[in-house]
Amino acid sequence: MIRELEERLKELEGKEKNLRLLRIKRRRIISKYGSKLIPYDRVQLARHEKRPKAKDFIENIIVEPMFFHGDRLFADDKSIIGGIGYLEDIPVTFIGTNKGRTLEENVKYNFGMPKPEGYRKALRLMKQAEKFNRPIITFIDTPGAYPGVDAEERGQGEAIARNILEMSRLEVPIISVFTGEGGSGGALALSVANRIIMMENSIFSILSPEGFATILWRDGSRYREATEVMKLTSRELYDYNIVDRVIEEDISFSLKDFENNFLRLKRAIVEELDGLMEKTSHELVLERQDKYRKIGGEL
Amino acid sequence: MEQKAKKGRSIISIIKNLRRFRKPSIRAVVPERLFEKCDGCGELVSKSSVEKRLFTCPECDYHFNISAKARMDMLLDEYTVINRLPRFTNPIDFPGYKVKYRENRKKSGLKEGILGVEGYIEGIRLVAVSLDNSFFMGSMGSYIGEEVARAFEYAGKRDLPILVFSTSGGARMQEGIFSLMQMAKTSIAVDRYGETRNLYISCMTHPTTGGVTASFASLGDVILAEPGALIGFAGARVIKETIKGELPKGFQRAEFLRDRGFLDDIVHREHMRDYIHRLLKLHGYRSCRI
Numbered sequence: 001m002i003r004e005l006e007e008r009l010k011e012l013e014g015k016e017k018n019l020r021l022l023r024i025k026r027r028r029i030i031s032k033y034g035s036k037l038i039p040y041d042r043v044q045l046a047r048h049e050k051r052p053k054a055k056d057f058i059e060n061i062i063v064e065p066m067f068f069h070g071d072r073l074f075a076d077d078k079s080i081i082g083g084i085g086y087l088e089d090i091p092v093t094f095i096g097t098n099k100g101r102t103l104e105e106n107v108k109y110n111f112g113m114p115k116p117e118g119y120r121k122a123l124r125l126m127k128q129a130e131k132f133n134r135p136i137i138t139f140i141d142t143p144g145a146y147p148g149v150d151a152e153e154r155g156q157g158e159a160i161a162r163n164i165l166e167m168s169r170l171e172v173p174i175i176s177v178f179t180g181e182g183g184s185g186g187a188l189a190l191s192v193a194n195r196i197i198m199m200e201n202s203i204f205s206i207l208s209p210e211g212f213a214t215i216l217w218r219d220g221s222r223y224r225e226a227t228e229v230m231k232l233t234s235r236e237l238y239d240y241n242i243v244d245r246v247i248e249e250d251i252s253f254s255l256k257d258f259e260n261n262f263l264r265l266k267r268a269i270v271e272e273l274d275g276l277m278e279k280t281s282h283e284l285v286l287e288r289q290d291k292y293r294k295i296g297g298e299l
Numbered sequence: 300m301e302q303k304a305k306k307g308r309s310i311i312s313i314i315k316n317l318r319r320f321r322k323p324s325i326r327a328v329v330p331e332r333l334f335e336k337c338d339g340c341g342e343l344v345s346k347s348s349v350e351k352r353l354f355t356c357p358e359c360d361y362h363f364n365i366s367a368k369a370r371m372d373m374l375l376d377e378y379t380v381i382n383r384l385p386r387f388t389n390p391i392d393f394p395g396y397k398v399k400y401r402e403n404r405k406k407s408g409l410k411e412g413i414l415g416v417e418g419y420i421e422g423i424r425l426v427a428v429s430l431d432n433s434f435f436m437g438s439m440g441s442y443i444g445e446e447v448a449r450a451f452e453y454a455g456k457r458d459l460p461i462l463v464f465s466t467s468g469g470a471r472m473q474e475g476i477f478s479l480m481q482m483a484k485t486s487i488a489v490d491r492y493g494e495t496r497n498l499y500i501s502c503m504t505h506p507t508t509g510g511v512t513a514s515f516a517s518l519g520d521v522i523l524a525e526p527g528a529l530i531g532f533a534g535a536r537v538i539k540e541t542i543k544g545e546l547p548k549g550f551q552r553a554e555f556l557r558d559r560g561f562l563d564d565i566v567h568r569e570h571m572r573d574y575i576h577r578l579l580k581l582h583g584y585r586s587c588r589i
Contacts, residue, residue, distance in 0.1 A: 145513075147533030147541050152551060155561050157512035157532035164486040165518055184470075185482055185513045185532070192483055206470050206479040211537070216472050231391045231475050240390075242476055289491070292483040293448065296390060296441030296474070 002044040005033045006253055030251050039227040042234075043209060045201040046141075046180045050253040052262075054096030054112075054139040055081060057179050060262040061269065062087060062094050062137075070121060074154065077118030079110045079142070082125045084134065088270060090277075093129035095122045095190060096139035099180070112181075113146035116159035119189050123163050126170060135173040135273055138190045143208050145186030160189040167192035168289050171281035175272055177265065178202040178234070178243075184211075194288050195272045196242070198234035199265065200249040204242070205232035242295070245272070337361050339527070353568045362505060362525045362568055367414035367429035370464055374572050375427060378418025381453055385411040385442045391475040399473065400435075407433040412467075413443045415450040417459070420572060422586030423579045426454035429464040430511070436468030439511055443471075444481025447515060448488035451499075455491065460498040460584055462575060465516040469509020482514035489518045498582045500575060502566070503530045503553070521563050521578060524553035525571075530562075 008029055016022040037045075045051065058065055058081070065085035069076040082095040099112035106112075114122075122138075129136045145156055167174065167189075176191035182204035198204065206212070209223040212230060237243040247265045252258045276284065334343045339361025349356060353373050354363040371378055389396050404410060412434035416427050428450045430437040439447075447463070454461040470478040492499060501519025503512070506529035513532050516522075524530060531551035539546060549555045553565050566574045 145532065147537045149538060149542060149546060149550065152531050152533065152538065153555075153559055155517075155556075155559070157530075158517040158561055160513035160532065161482075161486060161515070161517040164483055164514060165490050168483065168487045169490055184479065185510055188479055188482055189513075204476065206472060206475050212472060214537075229391075229393060237476060240476065242480065289487045292480060292487055295480040295484060296477040297445050297448075297484075 001033065001036070001038075001041050002048070005029070005251070009253065034251055039230075039233050039236075040224050042201050043181075043203055043227050043232070045251065046203045048253065049101050051180055051201075052255055052258050053099045053101070054141045054179055055098060056255060056258075057139045057177070057262070057265070058085075058094050058096050060259075061266045062092065065094065068125065071117045071124055073120055074117045077110075077115055077121055078108055079112050079114045079146075080118035080121050082122060084129075087135075087137065087266075087273065090273065091132075091134050093125055093134045093136045094139065095125060095136065097142040097187075097190065099141055110146060112142045113144060114142065114186060115146050115148070115151040116154040116156050119145075119159040119163045122190055123166055126167065126174075130170050130172050133172060135175070135277065136170070137269060138174070138176045138193070140176060140178050140182050140187050140190055141180035141202075142183055142186050142190075143181055144183035144211075145189070160185045163189040164192050168292065169285055171285060173273060173276035173279070173284055174288070175269055175276070177269070178204050181208075183208050192288070192292065194276055194284060194291075195244045197245045197247060197265070197268055197272070198237065198243050199247050199261065200234050201251070202234055203232040204234075204237055205230050338363070355568050360526055360567065362527060364432065364466075364505065366409075366433060367412075367431035367464070370429045371414060371416055371418065371427060373568075374575070375416070375418035375420060376422065378416040378427070380414065381417050381426070381450065382411075382413065382415045382446050383449075388441065389473075390441060390477040391473075393473040393475065396473040403435045407431070409434045411442050411446075412437045413446050415446055415453075417453070419587070420579065421576050422588035423576070423584045424459055424587055425579065425584070426450055426457075426459050426461045427463075428461070430466050432466045432468070432506075435471060437466045437511075438468045438471040439478060439481050439485075440471035440474040441477050441481060444478075444484050447481075447485045451485075451488040451492040454497065455495040458495065458497060460500070460579055460582065461492065462500045462502070463515065463519070464502045464504055465507045465511050466504045467507055467509065467511035467516075469511060479510065482510045485515040486518060489515050493520075498579070498584070500578060502571070503562075504528050506530070508532065508534060517561075522561070523564050523566050523574070524556065524562050525568060526553060526565050528553040530556050 062085035067083040081098045097112045098109045100106035100109045174193040175195045176193035178198040184207050209226040210220045213222040213226040214220040234246045238246050249261050335346050337344050337356040340359035342358045354365050412431045414429050499519050500521045501516050502523040504525045556562050
């Protein structure tokens, strides 16, 4: 359905020359489709190549971002970007998982799938944030941790486990934003946060729908069916209290049309951060750890 | 629901607890149940000699899969179960989960894939937890996550060391996001336990993969593994598909991980009790016996 919507919009843009009318007609088409989206469509949107990537989110929300490199141990993982900048007038540390738009970019960024050095780079930056008392904002858009020989050799499991534990005890506010795809432990390792915000058309799941179908039904091609039962959309996760906030989205297929979405997100982050910055470091850790401690405990 | 299990180191009780000695060999013309084909070397080995060696192969040291209860029986002087009774929950209303759950209970004879106990090794009091992969492949759902976290809290409150044997296929898919979140819950339990300055020994057994590897199992103060155990985050098949090539020899085996710096040591099952006893003593834990 997403492809159909995209085509209709493209067709409209070719036909309608009156800008005002174009905008109105656009909105009409989008709202007609928007009300009928099924989880599978959300997955398509979350993964869409024209959807802004974490880097776009960072550049539209953080003022004057400076990007830093390396884990100081092994390498600089290009699938993780991070650094410091201002959120309005507050210095913050930001981390993002980097996806490309073209095949070439994606090869360079490893399709947004971090290796252990990526998680360790993120942790290094987060630890530094703690040292200088900067809040941390993470932007997540990853299919998951990279499943490769080298990643396993360098301790993918250990790197994820370490990040989860260390993030849970950082004494500064942490806000995680799911911008696109949030897959498995690879996403969790960057999202143990005080507040989790999901863009409306982002997803967060135990595994990619393809992987899920492969494991459960030994048939990866049944991924469409998997999206129906996995409960991976922002609204479903909000209802489960896994996610604190969902940012309503205007469906768009370009950076320009995404502006309002960025604005809404920025407002939400600032609002949440204002509240969190009033808490003591002890309260922040306690609140964060208690939140995860309780999930799935009501047996 | 605390139940007592008496000193269970006799051969008979171990035999009773042996559930999975793998499928009978095709070659087995020999009287049934006297010999067994080893999954490691393929040799026919006598069951009694395997049992005497705590279910390891006398020819190749292959470590047979054992139940959580068998592990406790061979390791501890005596113990009391501290788990609560599991109740089935279906957090994301996953179709067919209940039926599958029932099947697993029937097949394994277990209520869930974890056993947590308080017990003694040579008189030293400790908490011990073992996953059991005959139930849902030892996959971590909410119940297992909760019981792991509780075991750490139980040990922390009483200033006891904790020993965790993991064996798991990873997250319990049927519980979706709730299963994923158990990684955070258990890791946080390890962190809070660490604040009490007590010893956490993690021992990975065959196979330990996915979300368990990427949470509490990799966070021990001392991390051990049984020889030959498969340990990793991603599954071998997924990796093969991703890299479109063959995997190196010994990939994701305990020895491979030790050589790359992720395990403190590999310990043969026959030496495990002694090894852990020495660790406990070195960390200042003393026998409660007079």
